[in-house]
Amino acid sequence: MTFxxxxxxxxxxxxxxxxxxxxxxxVCLILFSPKNNILYYFKLxxxxxxxxxxxxxxxxxxxxxxxxxxxxxxxxxxxxxxGREKYMMKRENEDIFVIKYKENTDK
Numbered sequence: 819m820t821f822x823x824x825x826x827x828x829x830x831x832x833x834x835x836x837x838x839x840x841x842x843x844x845v846c847l848i849l850f851s852p853k854n855n856i857l858y859y860f861k862l863x864x865x866x867x868x869x870x871x872x873x874x875x876x877x878x879x880x881x882x883x884x885x886x887x888x889x890x891x892x893x894x895x896x897x898x899x900x901g902r903e904k905y906m907m908k909r910e911n912e913d914i915f916v917i918k919y920k921e922n923t924d925k
Contacts, residue, residue, distance in 0.1 A: 824830055832838060849856055890897045901907040908914050 848854065890900055906914055906916070
């Protein structure tokens with residue numbers, strides 16, 4: 819097939835269409851340009867979804883912590899219990915024994 823014969827085919831006429839050429843160039847730019855490609859867009863969208871989930875989780879944590887803080891602020895006994903359990907605080911004339919168990923490494 820010579821070039822003259824190729825010029826007569828429908829494929830050449832379609833490829834010669836300036837709108838098709840413009841569309842192909844535009845699609846290539848969208849798909850493969852460094853800053854505006856589709857893969858980068860999907861990656862950013864996934865990251866945004868993860869950050870929104872993390873934001874929701876942290877807002878729930880803030881709510882529960884603020885409720886816990888208000889309870890500790892109101893009730894002295896609850897604050898004492900929290901301090902003794904969480905930070906191993908003790909009263910005067912009281913001893914605390916921390917028991918650590920050795921892990922069995924024999925196998």
